[in-house]
Amino acid sequence: MSERTGCRTTTTAAPAEPEVAAVLSGALTDSSTLSRDGVLTLLQAGPAETQALFAAADLVRGRNLGGEVHLRGIIEFSNCCVNNCRYCGLRRDNGKVARYRLEPAEILAAAREAAALGVQTIVLQSGEDPCYTADMLAGIIQRLKEELAVAVTLSVGDRSKDDYRLLRRAGADRYLLKHETAAPGLFARLRPGTTLTGRLKHLHWLKELGYQVGSGNMVGLPGQTLSILAEDIMLLKELGVEMAGIGPFIPHPDTPLAGHPAGDLDLTLKALAVTRLLLPQTHLPATTALGSIHPDGRRRGLLCGANVIMPNVTPLAYRARYQIYPGKTGLHTPPLESVNAAKTLIQSLDRQVGAGYGHACAVKPGTNKKCRLDGPGERAPGGRENL
Numbered sequence: 001m002s003e004r005t006g007c008r009t010t011t012t013a014a015p016a017e018p019e020v021a022a023v024l025s026g027a028l029t030d031s032s033t034l035s036r037d038g039v040l041t042l043l044q045a046g047p048a049e050t051q052a053l054f055a056a057a058d059l060v061r062g063r064n065l066g067g068e069v070h071l072r073g074i075i076e077f078s079n080c081c082v083n084n085c086r087y088c089g090l091r092r093d094n095g096k097v098a099r100y101r102l103e104p105a106e107i108l109a110a111a112r113e114a115a116a117l118g119v120q121t122i123v124l125q126s127g128e129d130p131c132y133t134a135d136m137l138a139g140i141i142q143r144l145k146e147e148l149a150v151a152v153t154l155s156v157g158d159r160s161k162d163d164y165r166l167l168r169r170a171g172a173d174r175y176l177l178k179h180e181t182a183a184p185g186l187f188a189r190l191r192p193g194t195t196l197t198g199r200l201k202h203l204h205w206l207k208e209l210g211y212q213v214g215s216g217n218m219v220g221l222p223g224q225t226l227s228i229l230a231e232d233i234m235l236l237k238e239l240g241v242e243m244a245g246i247g248p249f250i251p252h253p254d255t256p257l258a259g260h261p262a263g264d265l266d267l268t269l270k271a272l273a274v275t276r277l278l279l280p281q282t283h284l285p286a287t288t289a290l291g292s293i294h295p296d297g298r299r300r301g302l303l304c305g306a307n308v309i310m311p312n313v314t315p316l317a318y319r320a321r322y323q324i325y326p327g328k329t330g331l332h333t334p335p336l337e338s339v340n341a342a343k344t345l346i347q348s349l350d351r352q353v354g355a356g357y358g359h360a361c362a363v364k365p366g367t368n369k370k371c372r373l374d375g376p377g378e379r380a381p382g383g384r385e386n387l
C-alpha cells in the first residue's frame with residue numbers, strides 16, 4: 001500500500017487481514033487498548049477489512065451514544081480573517097473574496113430562525129476577525145442564551161485567555177479549534193505565522209475554562225502521510241476533546257495549494273471510523289466537507305461513527321462568500337430546507353434527531369472517561385470554578 005494522503009508518498013505493506021481483525025477485536029472489547037500502531041494498522045486496512053472497520057465504528061457509536069444525531073446550526077457571521085492559511089479560501093491574501101460582517105441583529109435573526117426550526121445549538125463561526133471584540137461576542141452570546149435558550153458553540157479561532165474566559169462567562173458552552181495537523185513542521189508551513197504549540201496552548205486554556213472542546217484535522221493535506229494521520233487521531237485522545245471534526249482537504253483554486261489532489265473519501269471515512277473506536281463517546285460530525293466531496297458523504301459518515309450534522313443557517317445572501325474550500329454543499333439551500341434535509345437523512349437511517357442540547361461530557365485528557373450531563377443549563381464539570 002502506498003502511504004500517501006497528500007503529496008508525499010512512502011511505500012508500506014498493507015497489514016494482513018488477521019492483524020486488522022485482532023486490532024478491531026481489541027478495540028471493540030476495550031477502546032483504551034487502541035494504540036498509535038493499532039490506529040495506523042486500521043488506516044492501512046484493505047477494502048474487505050475496511051467494511052469491518054466501518055461496521056465496528058457503527059456498533060461502538062450505537063452502544064455508546066444510541067441512535068440520536070444532534071443538529072448544530074452554523075452561522076458564518078464573518079469571512080474576514082487576519083490569517084493566511086495556505087489551504088483556505090478565506091485567507092487574508094485572497095483578494096477575490098467579497099468580505100462581509102454580519103451585524104449582531106442579523107446574527108440574532110438567523111439564530112431565531114434556526115431555533116424556530118428546532119435547532120438547539122447555534123455555532124457561531126468566523127475567520128479570525130478582531131473587529132468582533134470579546135465584548136461584542138459576549139453581548140451576542142448573552143442575547144442568544146436569554147432569548148432563545150440555545151446551547152452556543154464558538155468557532156472563532158485564536159483569542160487571548162481573558163477573551164475565552166469572558167465568552168465562557170457570557171454563556172458559551174463549547175469551542176471548536178481544529179489542530180488541522182499534528183505535525184509541527186507541516187502546521188507551520190500551512191498556517192504561516194502560527195505554531196502547533198500555540199494552538200495546543202489555546203486548546204488547553206479552553207479545556208481549563210470548562211468549555212466542551214472540539215478539535216479535528218483534515219485528511220489528505222499535501223505533505224500528510226498515514227503516520228501523521230495516525231498522530232492526528234491520537235492527539236484528539238491526548239487532548240481529551242469532547243468533539244472532533246474530521247474532513248477531507250479540498251483544494252481552493254485561489255490559494256497556494258490549488259492543483260493539489262483532494263483528500264480521499266474512503267480514507268476520510270476510515271479516519272472517522274478509527275476516531276470513533278478510539279473515542280467512543282466523543283461527538284463526531286458527518287462534516288459539510290464530507291458532503292461536499294461526495295453527494296453521499298454525510299450519510300456514509302453517519303454509518304461509520306458520526307452522530308452530529310451541522311446544517312448551515314447563515315443568511316443566503318452571504319453563503320457563497322464563505323468558502324474555505326470550493327464546491328461547498330448547501331450554498332443555495334435556505335435554513336428550512338437544510339434542517340429538513342438533515343432530519344430526512346437521519347430518519348432514513350432509522351435514527352432520531354437528538355433531543356435536548358446534545359451536550360458532550362467532560363473528557364479527561366488521555367482517557368475516554370466521561371460523565372453524563374443532561375439539564376438545559378448544564379456545564380462541563382470543572383468549568384465554573386475555573387472561570
Ligand code: SF4
Binds near residue numbers: 089090128
Ligand atoms: S483557516 Fe481559519 S484562520 Fe486560517 S485563513 Fe481560513 S478562516 Fe482564517
